Amino acid sequence: MKKEAFTPYQGNRYPEDETAKRAADFREYMDKRRSLRFFSDKAVSKSVIEDIIMTASSAPSGAHKQPWTFCAVSSHDIKSKIKEAAEKEEFVNYNGRMSEEWLKDLEPFGTDWHKEFLEIAPWLIIVFKRAYENIEGNKMKNYYVNESVGIACGFLISAIHNAGLVTLTHTPSPMNFLQNILERPENERPFLLLPVGYPTEDAVVPSLKRKGPDQVIQYYD
């Protein structure tokens, strides 16, 4: 990108009092976000999913390479295949692969190897990181791939919450089965799986407490 390709910044600018109100309101709004395991099968339109994904794709990335592919799955057949393969791995995780300490840490969340939500949620978004690009037969490497894709997933989760929908950051492990089921190319690696949909009427969440400012911020002023 040449220097003369610069263009005026289009972001909104606010007076100080409005900045303060917006920051506080958004904090409160985002604090209502929860990871949810109770999905309704109510349909979500493709255009909503596309808006959410394109919000994620607006995230900053190393050298603006946008090293991500979002696979949006609503096919029941593919969702079933993913559920079956994920449960197979999770069964092994919960029955020996995870340490006693890990299982104890998860107890309050009531998770187990059953992953019904992978079939019930109307959409599964599987995020792939792109380690490199194949350009005219050359391997062109991407930069800060994990950081970039992690940030994009943060945008994705925020966009889902903003639309009144819910998700869960599901990390089946190992997750190479996603590569096979979705027939992704060699330069892509599965990063995160997010079911997306409406919450059920009677959805519940673990009653957890978030850390406060004095636990997560160290000021140097």
Ligand code: IYR
């Ligand atoms: N991947 C497993 C286990 C799991 C691990 C963590 I760390 C969690 O916060 C929740 C679950 C699963 O999806 O059940």
